[in-house]
Amino acid sequence: MTDEETRIPIIKLWDCLLVPLQGDINDRQADMLTVDVLRRIQTQDARGMLLDVSGVWLMDSHLCAVLARLAAVAQLMGARTIISGMKPEIVLTLQAMGVGFERTETSLNLEDALQRLGISVVRHSDAGDDDVVAEALAALGVTNPERAHES
Amino acid sequence: MTPPVVDEDLSARVLAVLREHLSPLSAALVLRRVKERASTSERLHERDLAAIAREIGPALSFYLPPDQRAPIMRAVLALAAGPRRSSIRVAIERERDVSTARLAARELATEHGAGTLVAQKIATIVSELARNIAGYAGHGAVELTVEAGPPRMMLIVAVDNGPGIADVDLILSGRYTSKTGLGKGLLGIRAMSSRFSVVSGGAGTRVEAAMPL
Numbered sequence: 001m002t003d004e005e006t007r008i009p010i011i012k013l014w015d016c017l018l019v020p021l022q023g024d025i026n027d028r029q030a031d032m033l034t035v036d037v038l039r040r041i042q043t044q045d046a047r048g049m050l051l052d053v054s055g056v057w058l059m060d061s062h063l064c065a066v067l068a069r070l071a072a073v074a075q076l077m078g079a080r081t082i083i084s085g086m087k088p089e090i091v092l093t094l095q096a097m098g099v100g101f102e103r104t105e106t107s108l109n110l111e112d113a114l115q116r117l118g119i120s121v122v123r124h125s126d127a128g129d130d131d132v133v134a135e136a137l138a139a140l141g142v143t144n145p146e147r148a149h150e151s
Numbered sequence: 152m153t154p155p156v157v158d159e160d161l162s163a164r165v166l167a168v169l170r171e172h173l174s175p176l177s178a179a180l181v182l183r184r185v186k187e188r189a190s191t192s193e194r195l196h197e198r199d200l201a202a203i204a205r206e207i208g209p210a211l212s213f214y215l216p217p218d219q220r221a222p223i224m225r226a227v228l229a230l231a232a233g234p235r236r237s238s239i240r241v242a243i244e245r246e247r248d249v250s251t252a253r254l255a256a257r258e259l260a261t262e263h264g265a266g267t268l269v270a271q272k273i274a275t276i277v278s279e280l281a282r283n284i285a286g287y288a289g290h291g292a293v294e295l296t297v298e299a300g301p302p303r304m305m306l307i308v309a310v311d312n313g314p315g316i317a318d319v320d321l322i323l324s325g326r327y328t329s330k331t332g333l334g335k336g337l338l339g340i341r342a343m344s345s346r347f348s349v350v351s352g353g354a355g356t357r358v359e360a361a362m363p364l
Contacts, residue, residue: 023250024249024250026246026247027246058253058257058271058274058275058278059275060275060278060279060282060336061279061332061335061336061339062278062279062282062286062332062336065332065335089267089268089271090271092268092271093268093271093272093275093343096272096339096342096343097275097338097339097340097342097343098338098339098342099335099339
């Protein structure tokens, strides 16, 4: 398989980078990923990186070290890393081995990680409804609905 | 030496297979019918294999046509027949063999009735050892053997004829943070194993670890 075929994807998510990991990561992939991540942090001014491992069924001390190094390197460029989606069996095994992530944050899932990076969800009912609301408020001369009733 | 009969009740595992293909209610009814006709007790054992073989087809015929019955029958019979192998050996020459080794380890452990966490720990030990071989020795093998006991244990042996681990005792004492991460792996394996030994020298390394199944 060529390098291109095995390259781990990096997905832009607002000002963060999402890296979905699957299966195992060999040394070549880890090196390419590190270079790609650094380049993307720089060009996109990314301030957060989400390493999602929900597609990984086994993590040993080597993989933990690879991910910890990746997080350390991202931090040198000012980006905060959160590892999300570790399966319970992985967590329990790492704990039994005394292997862990001392200096890298972990979270239960992507939603939790995004929230910690300051990204939260506002669900709108319909694009059309938002326009109607915006127009009506503008017509009423209300610029800030949160504070409309303050005297 | 034939392993002693493991008097495990197969009902739960047969039910799990059935539920992959049938609704919970249908699966329960099939299992009940098989148990009523195949088993002399309330449980299903490996010694009931002949009877299970006779009853599983007819029991499923109420719910599924013949072509859909075949894979389920094969799976249930494989369960009842018991694990076909009690040991495996994986040669470790390159990085991708590490992947092969740990998948094989998980499979073998599961075949012998290990729960998901135990299977995960065994696979992780194998991953650590295989990676060490691929990374430092270049050439070796990992062998897994199910020891009948009792207690039933999974024995993992990793051998290579690499340059050996310098300062094994120092690394295992936990006081030395190895630059390469080799120490962390070995210490982690030892923490999870009920038996553990490392013998290493210029001619190579042999690591043994055992864990209850």
